[in-house]
Amino acid sequence: MRIAFLGFGEAARAFHDTLAPKLKDGEFRAYDLLLGRADSAAGMREAMTGRGVKPAGSPAELADAEWLFSAVTADQSLNAAQSLAPYLGQGALFIDINSVSPGRKRDTAALIEEAGADYLDMAVMAPVHPKGHATPVLLAGRTAAALLERFRSFGFDVNVAGEAPGSATAIKMVRSVFVKGLEAITVEALLAAEASGCFEEILSSLSQSFPGLDWSKFPDYQFERTTRHGRRRAAEMRESGATLDALGLNGGIARETAVIQDAMAASGAKPSGDLRETVARVLAARRGSR
Numbered sequence: 001m002r003i004a005f006l007g008f009g010e011a012a013r014a015f016h017d018t019l020a021p022k023l024k025d026g027e028f029r030a031y032d033l034l035l036g037r038a039d040s041a042a043g044m045r046e047a048m049t050g051r052g053v054k055p056a057g058s059p060a061e062l063a064d065a066e067w068l069f070s071a072v073t074a075d076q077s078l079n080a081a082q083s084l085a086p087y088l089g090q091g092a093l094f095i096d097i098n099s100v101s102p103g104r105k106r107d108t109a110a111l112i113e114e115a116g117a118d119y120l121d122m123a124v125m126a127p128v129h130p131k132g133h134a135t136p137v138l139l140a141g142r143t144a145a146a147l148l149e150r151f152r153s154f155g156f157d158v159n160v161a162g163e164a165p166g167s168a169t170a171i172k173m174v175r176s177v178f179v180k181g182l183e184a185i186t187v188e189a190l191l192a193a194e195a196s197g198c199f200e201e202i203l204s205s206l207s208q209s210f211p212g213l214d215w216s217k218f219p220d221y222q223f224e225r226t227t228r229h230g231r232r233r234a235a236e237m238r239e240s241g242a243t244l245d246a247l248g249l250n251g252g253i254a255r256e257t258a259v260i261q262d263a264m265a266a267s268g269a270k271p272s273g274d275l276r277e278t279v280a281r282v283l284a285a286r287r288g289s290r
Contacts, residue, residue: 004056004065005030006080007072008048010232011097011128015069016051018132022154029065031056033076063087069095070108074235081108085115092117093147097124097137099236101173101243102166109141109165118143123161123168125175131157140167173236173243177254180233180240184260186222191286194279223264223271223278230265234258263289 001023005012008030016028030053034040048055056062062084072080077098088094094112096105096119109119121140128135138161139148151158161168193202207215226233237258241251267285271278 001026001067002065003028004062004068005053006059006062006068006070006084007076008032008044008053009071009073011124012069012071013047013051014128014135015071015097015133016053018134019154020052028053029056029062030054031059031062033072059084060087063089063092065092067093067095069097071097073232074098074100074239077104078108078111081111085111085117088112088115088117090116093120093143094118095120095122097122099124099172099176099232099239100169101239101246102170103242103246104239105166105169106164119165120144120147121161121165121168123172125172138168138171140169141165170243173240176236176240177244177257180237180261181253181257183222183226183233184257184264186219187226187264187282188260190219190279191283194276194283199276199279220271220273220275220278223275223282226261226264227267227269227271227282228265230261230263234261234265237261 003019003023003026005016005028009032012030020026020028028051030048032044034044035055045055059080062068068084070077070080077096077100081094081096084094094117096108105121109121112119119141120143123138125136125138134155134157136157138159139151140161140163142163144160144163148158148160161171189202189206190199193199203215203219235258237254241254241258244251244254263286264282266289267282269278269282269285272281
């Protein structure tokens with residue numbers, strides 16, 4: 001079985017690392033824009049070859065794969081599909097795991113299906129580590145129901161959200177308004193508490209008001225996610241904003257979340273394992289970048 005990845009970042013690598021043992025005779029290839037950049041080509045090539053994945057010289061070299069996962073940054077998802085579509089034909093399955101709006105996935109589906117290939121909207125509903133391809137996912141597309149058992153036979157934790165492309169990602173985008181928004185609210189409130197000199201009082205008050213969040217672990221996790229993955233999460237939240245706009249709602253809350261996620265990533269601060277120290281580090285870095 002031939003499997004290809006268009007984009008070979010965290011999600012693609014995680015999917016490969018757990019899927020490969022189930023496909024011992026499988027062939028894996030990948031293309032990433034970073035292969036063409038002098039400052040990143042060597043590292044990207046090593047990430048591929050070290051896993052037994054053959055680097056492709058262009059998207060066209062992926063076109064004969066049976067399954068082709070698109071796993072690029074959110075702002076590049078349609079461009080990535082456009083770079084590949086002219087080379088696709090019948091028999092190819094384009095699996096779009098990008099965290100983008102339903103409208104973007106519908107546009108991508110139209111492009112891929114016009115080329116003669118099949119399109120699947122796949123929404124990854126939890127962090128890809130440690131489960132990799134066995135992370136819970138939702139599928140949408142005209143062939144989703146027919147492919148359900150085949151995906152499950154490879155160890156995917158998968159369910160069908162609907163026949164229309166965009167049905168799966170809609171669930172993720174709306175859910176992310178809460179999940180990524182909660183991250184942003186938490187880190188921003190604790191940073192403000194530290195800056196105001198009332199950190200312990202705020203932490204104690206929040207712990208009492210929302211005991212189910214387990215404040216011995218919850219805030220540390222929010223700082224780790226936002227500082228480490230803030231840029232990717234910000235891109236996703238801009239897509240959530242577009243989703244809300246298309247529903248006739250104000251997507252501003254999602255875009256404000258994106259601003260905070262970007263700022264956390266830009267801080268460059270690394271969590272220390274001690275919450276108060278982490279907050280102080282991030283606060284200093286955020287102030288220093290203004």
